[in-house]
Amino acid sequence: WIFNADTIKEVLHVLMTNGLTVDYGQKLGKTIIFAKNHTHAEKILEIFNRQYPHLPGFAMVIDNYMTYAQSAIDEFSDPKKLPQIAISVDMLDTGIDVPEVVNLVFFKKVMSKAKFWQMIGRGTRLCPGLLDGEDKEKFYIFFISGLHCLPLELFHRCITPEATGF
Numbered sequence: 001w002i003f004n005a006d007t008i009k010e011v012l013h014v015l016m017t018n019g020l021t022v023d024y025g026q027k028l029g030k031t032i033i034f035a036k037n038h039t040h041a042e043k044i045l046e047i048f049n050r051q052y053p054h055l056p057g058f059a060m061v062i063d064n065y066m067t068y069a070q071s072a073i074d075e076f077s078d079p080k081k082l083p084q085i086a087i088s089v090d091m092l093d094t095g096i097d098v099p100e101v102v103n104l105v106f107f108k109k110v111m112s113k114a115k116f117w118q119m120i121g122r123g124t125r126l127c128p129g130l131l132d133g134e135d136k137e138k139f140y141i142f143f144i145s146g147l148h149c150l151p152l153e154l155f156h157r158c159i160t161p162e163a164t165g166f
Contacts, residue, residue, distance in 0.1 A: 003040060008047045018140070019103040028084050030098060030101045031101070032092050036089075041061040044061075045060070057082040058084050059086075059087060073096065093122075104119065104141045123139035
């Protein structure tokens with residue numbers, strides 16, 4: 001079902017409608033979509049580009065199929081540059097520090113508890129002045145479950161394994 005075009009459209013719609021924004025609501029904040037594999041990531045990008053043709057370069061696949069993956073990561077890490085949405089296949093799950101990330105979309109199952117918490121950590125970086133001049137105090141997680149996209153606001157609140165299904 002995660003490869004279904006209607007499911008992808010719905011997830012993107014929920015993200016673009018409900019995701020945290022920057023620039024006084026003018027632009028979706030930096031977002032990581034965790035995709036299942038390269039084919040899935042490319043499908044998400046294809047549908048995004050069809051649904052949002054007025055946002056060229058806004059989303060990009062970042063995975064090990066790229067020749068210059070580090071350059072793409074550097075561009076995503078720059079708050080003044082596009083893309084705003086990185087569709088990642090294992091490249092941004094762990095070990096990356098982009099404080100501007102405010103939306104995480106789990107569009108795949110994560111079987112490792114350690115990896116899951118590392119992925120959550122991508123949103124926990126502090127970022128002064130990010131949200132309309134205010135410090136970053138929250139980030140959103142979108143869990144894709146069946147046909148539902150469930151947003152979860154997190155930051156200064158403790159989240160437990162029970163709350164996330166682990």
